[in-house]
Amino acid sequence: MPVQLLKIIKGQSEAPLPSHLQKESLQHLQEGCDHTNKYIQGVVTLSYPLTKLRDGTDFFKIVLQDSDSLCSQINSINVFIYGKMAEDCAKIIRRGVIFIAAGFKVTKLPTAIEDGRHGCHLEVSEEAGSAIYVCGYSTGFFCCFGCFSVAPKYVYTPLNHLKDGTIVNLYGVVKFFKPPYVSKGTDYCSVVTLVDPSNVKLTCTLFSGNVDSLPKIYKVGDIVRFHRIKIREYNGQMQGITSAGFASLTFDGTVGAPVVPRTSSKVYTFMDEEQKTIEELRIWAASNISISGPAAKLSGVQPMLFFDLTCQLVGKAKVDGSSFLLKVWDGTKCPYPTWKVPVETKDLEGEKVFLHQLRNLAVDILVYDNHVQLAESLKIGSFLRIYSIHTKQASADNEDASHIEFHLHGGTCYGRGIRVLPESNPDVKELKVFLESVDLADSQNMESMCSMDIDGTFGSVTDLELHLQRCQQLSVTVLTDHQDLSNTELKTIANSTAPQQYRIRAKLRTYKPQKLHQSVKLHCSKCNSLQEVPDGNDFDVILHGSARTAPNPELHNTSWYESVMWTTQDQKQREIAIHFVKHDEMLQQPEDTLLMIEGGTLKEIWKLTKRFKCVIPVRSTEDDLELLDLSAPFLLQGNVKYYG
DNA sequence: GGTTAGGTTTGG
Secondary structure (H helix, E strand, O other): OOOEEEOEEOOEEOOOOOOOOEEOOHHHOOOOOOOOOEEEEEEEEEEOOOEEOOOOOEEEEEEEEOHHHOOOOOOEEEEEEEHHHHHHHHHHOOOOOEEEEEOOEEEEOOOOOOOOEEEEEEEEOOOOOOEEEEEOOOOOOOOOOOOOOOOOOOOEOOHHHOOOOOEEEEEEEEEEEOOOEEOOOOOEEEEEEEEOOOOOEEEEEEEEOOHHHOOOOOOOOOEEEEEEEEEEEEOOEEEEEEEEEEEEEEEOOOOOOOOOOEOOOOOEEOOHHHHHHHHHHHHHHHHHOOOOOOOEOHHHOOOOEEEEEEEEEEEEEEEEOOEEEEEEEOOOOOOOOEOOOOOOHHHEEOOHHHHHHOOOOOEEEEEEOHHHHHHHHOOOOOEEEEEEEEEEEEEOOOOOOEEEEEEEOOOOHHHOEEEEEOOOOHHHHHHHHHHHHOOHHHHHOOHHHHOOOOOOOOOOOOHHHHHHHHHHOOOOOOOOOOOOOOEOOHHHHHOOOOOOOOEOOOOOOOOOOOOHHHHOEEEOOOOOOEEEOOOHHHHHHHHHHHHOOOOOHHHOOOOOEEEEEEEOOOOOOOEEEEEEEOEOOEOOOHHHOEEEEEOOOHHHHHHHHHHOOEEEEEEEOOOOEEEOOOOOEEEEEOOEEEEO
């Protein structure tokens, strides 16, 4: 955890500290106690110049005053900060700032105790897993808690408001980028084109002697925050260029992904406001930036195309002055025979046994010219993204079989280049899991699968290829409206907050309702359950069930209905009762009559609905007539059925 | 502080 600057409002840090941390007061600090989940907060009343210890470690000492116990006898403590944190803190800590530390070590002071100071001191370092938060700059000397000025507030300029000759701060979504490469001058260079909701593009040319201080962009759609970028006019367009003090943060552009900045600077401001900006830009980008489909896998390559490959480096070799060989794999099998670059075994760096095991899965990528220097520096086992690899189909003169070659040509057009991905990268995490699942023994028996006819007939087509082919097919149903919206991945939509407008292109897997009558459901407002409306068959089953209860003669002929009963002539000899409901103690004409029926079949009920106004299927209990199962209609009127 | 590059692919 680097040193972070927080903003202060009324003495409270605005960006909340990790919730597991509890504040510890100075009085309760003791050597040997567990302070894992504690933090200490106070005002810096003294700071000493940054020095080096005998072993070269940077060392920075401050005195911290516990603002909650100003009156108590012990209200301050020495804090020793070591290493990189010392260097970082020395840059930003002044008398009067609020200092918060977690993950500290409490050690007894070997020296005499000064007035009012704690008998112990705190030790803080990156190695010890400490985290430091520094809140609010104070311009003057010590002042009372709660009246600090606010950390410098940054103003961000939308891309449509940029003016020549200014130095600005801005946010943008990466539309295009060239990963850092060695320029012909003294620096690394990275070209980044941004867009923002103003729909204005800005191409920035970023230079730095330190490759780590250039933005860590891994893919189009990443979001960046640039501080102190100079705006100039070039060829009639605004252009961004690094100025002194340029700093950047880069964020994954995926909606719903954690908002964690990728940065090289240990000290940066990042508050709730920034988090909100990133989340808003992600949602804007989701429907306004086309992110080139799913990343290609080796199993999905075709001859004559350019693609970005996320892979692991398993071997490398110098070929000649202007080209360098990288052997990589991504766990999938290229469906074509691949070119093997001839190199002497002694020139090949990499685990020999592993390379042999991977002989059917690893591919040779030849990188040229300006990429050689970077390729040479790569470590075996590292995870890479190689941008704009060219697949070339070629047939060797002395062989009949054609093969596919992978080239990373010289130059940086279209973002050609190589980038090392950290293990924390989500794509790397996914790749690692996949690589671990690959059965190498199995892959070594794949020689025969490798044979592919020259005319391009598929010898072995993996599921993934089939999937890709399906995705590439034209849609049968084409939405003619909303052409202005670009397509959004379903994953992005699932992670977004409603309401939003999207356009999708997707493969139909299933649909509901399968039958039209299922588009209406029965709903119970009490238990909130939904049930299918029974079709004719279901109703018949319910009627059969209720027919097992014989009509109860005691319930016949009451003041409000007259009953008729008969037994069917068929073998089943069902008893059927029909109760004609009276109106004003009078029976009505059939077309005005409401009747109740016990023991009827579906067919018989249909017939009755043709003749009589309303039919209610019922059954007898000991002392009353009751409706059937509520999933059956309780009232039939002509063709209309009423459900409970 | 200045230089580099200033998006638009394919030779090996």
